[in-house]
Amino acid sequence: MGHDNKPGLKRTLGKFHLWGIAVGLVISGEYFGWSYGWAQAGTLGFLITTFLIATMYTAFIFSFTELSTSIPHAGGPFAYAYRAFGPVGGYIAGFATLVEFVFAPPAIAMAIGAYLNVQFPTWDPKMVAVSAYIIFMALNLIGVSIAATFELLVTILAIVELLVFMGVVSPGFSIDNFVANGWAGSNEFSGEAISGIFAAIPFAIWFFLAIEGASMAAEEAKDPKRTIPVAFIAGILTLVVLAIGVMFFAGGAGDWRELSNINDPLPQAMKMIVGNSSGWLHMLVWLGLFGLIASFHGIIMGYSRQIFALARAGFLPKSLAAVNSKYQTPHWAILAGGIIGIAAIFSDNLIVIAGQPLTANIVTMAVFGAIVMYIVSMLALFKLRRLEPNLERPFVAPLFPYAPAVALILAVLSLVAMVYYNFLIAVIFVVLFALGFVYFKATHSSDAMQEGNEMLQVPTEA
Template identity: 25%
Template sequence: MKKTLGPVSLTALGIGAVIGSGIFTVIGVAIGGNPAALVSWSDSPVIDLLLHHGAIAGRPGAGPALAISLVLVAIVCALTGLCYAELASMIPIAGSAYTYTYATLGELVAWIIGWDLILEYAFSNMSVSVGFAAHVVALLDWMGIHISPKWLSPAYLPLGLQDLQGNDIYTPGWHAGFNIPAFLIVLLLTVVLVRGIRESSRTNNIMVLVKIAAILLFVFFGLSFIHPANYTPFSPNGMSGILAGGSIIFFTYIGFDSISTASEECKNPRRDVPIGIIATLVVCTILYVGVAVVLTGLVPWQSVAGDGAPVVNALKRVATTEPGGHSLHWVRLAVLIGALVGMISSILVFQLGQARVWFAMSRDRLLPDVFSRVHPKFRTPAFATWVAGVLVAIPAGLFDVGTFAEMSNIGTLFAFVLVSIGVIVLRVRQPERPRGFRVPFGPIIPVLSVLFCVLLMAGLPAKTWIRFFVWLIIGLGVYIFYSRKRSEFYKN
């Protein structure tokens, strides 16, 4: 590839990938936690079960201390991003963690990461689509259109559903309904992907600017309505809450590794890649911390728990209850548009990525050949794209944003752990192999990346770990009884 990218171009690429929908949706789950009526080990973070007082009533929220969680997550992403960059510089083709590990650590590890990436992309988009639906509801509310919540909210609501006045609409648990907007947006974008999409650089830049403008508008106009009393206590659940919040909010940084995958096109990857990664994470962290500080200053931190659109709903509360709050009426609309644009672009990119993982694994004969078939007219992996779309759309209509974010995050963190271990292993096995970029300070950064990723994983509930291990066991079963025998490396 032509080497044209410098540190500024890489930073712009990274910011475009990181600034997505997570900060508009998952931030409420991270701040408010997932409170439960009963003490349960399955709902408790693993670190609490191991080190503290055992089982607690649900996953604790970070509260206003989410700002600290965001900084912690940015540090972890910086460490892991450097590991990604080294692997990317060693592989002569651009690709994902699946491509890297297949070329360096072998088929079994590649299968595990590929299977894990399917989980990561799928649950990421389920979470985003549920958040998209919540913002569609907010947009309809802004226009004065009110539709039965039965068709605008997930069928399963662990915290129930309340209106903006705090009145119960649904009690916790299952109810007769389906999240139609979440279902439809995934299917609509699946049709777009099957027919083929070629997103221009200019269009991408415009979407990035719209998303950043939405964040800046919220921060700038929200500052005038902050109540300092909402910051007390700053860290209501201590380190357990900060860690749990970081484990969930990690979702907002998914996409930063796009910088490392572009290392092949850098003028000076040894210098430009780390600058691009660090600069991206610094800019995005400042923006995200601003959102967290303003949001927890506008409304009590407990009030955003389980809210799929906490930012715009906080603006509505202020607009309807605070003196002078009517000035936020149009700001709310602008933030809504920015959030919706961010979510559409995120769903599009991650659905494309998920289908391409299925396609790549099928091409390597690890999945059935039908997943790598290309549509005769549109020249896209149509079957893989449709399967990915249906598998995301149906659960998006049934479950809440918090469950999806937890599963997406544990999958991402696990992939990061394997990538960081891969750097260490290859330093030992192939020390002479050419590296366009080398992680500085020897094995220290990869080891720290592994430790911090495992620490963030420990902030997730025990039931999330159980679901994740079940997914991995299913994947290993598929590999042993099907994929391994089809592989070109299989020997009778």
């Protein structure tokens, strides 16, 4: 049975909704996570890192849009790699995407806990994070998801709040504060500063991580050939502007070293300017939660779809593809990702990796998955150009082959640097990949392969 004969998802999303999803999935990255990059590279060094990563993402999104519009499938990168390279390629992209989407939510949940801790100091951030998981897994389990219009609303509120933050701290902004000790804690550019620039790569990626998740809504988009390119391109431009603005204004508010290695740099930066009791600070905390929740809920939906799709295709235990008879939701997929995320929240009680804070390690693990997926996606783009020259391509990657080559080269460079500076996390990633691959090889049947080929309309040459 071909993919076209399968029940389709209702096409209700316009380009503005898709822009809201693309930015909403990522917007929490503007609120926290990036300041760990300051701890590695300093403000000036991290600016260089962010410029390199923003270049990579811009080239990647323009290239990834070709794949999304040519193969508008809810499987996203898994579908593109499967079509280009067959089941093994599908496994690599699917596993990498799964790691990205399973490990990003616990980091966001910890940030939710940290933000609420500013308002309620007696609340344990970890318990708040677990509570967030329970609430949003329950909403997904019973089929009550945040509608695309609400996702768009909270995304706009989150953007407005970032602009308010910049406006409130701007009177106290000082470029001297921003550049002081800006090279890995020193005023001098040195070998240590260069090392810090590369070590900070995961935290610059966090500014943009998961924007590609909007491709998973391709089957729900009105006229995806037109709406997806607009949403992706407008989304990456929005995020680049916000990333630069947030960094500059936070770094110029006072001693930026007090804002590194924490989960709530924006409220703490605002405290430097307006004090602890300002109404602006309380508004930042509450509206800032909209940005975190938009990303948290959206990525939970993303990981559940990935687990469900991989299990349905025989890449994970079939039980994870079960759909609840009452609510028609993939309940075991939702719960499985949540259990892993909650375990990650408490993993610092079991192991300390490289002396870094827990959130930094979780962010790094998610970024490993993302970078591997980006590499496979760009390779799939090149392969499909050669394998299927007549494939309908409503959006053609500009500056081909140069733009995707830039994205691919910078992604490989990022992966090499991340392995070098985060070797133990890289080992954990590889071990998880190997265990999953052993399961895949042991259980993936020829029937599942044939079904996958038909579902994704894989040419016989693949």
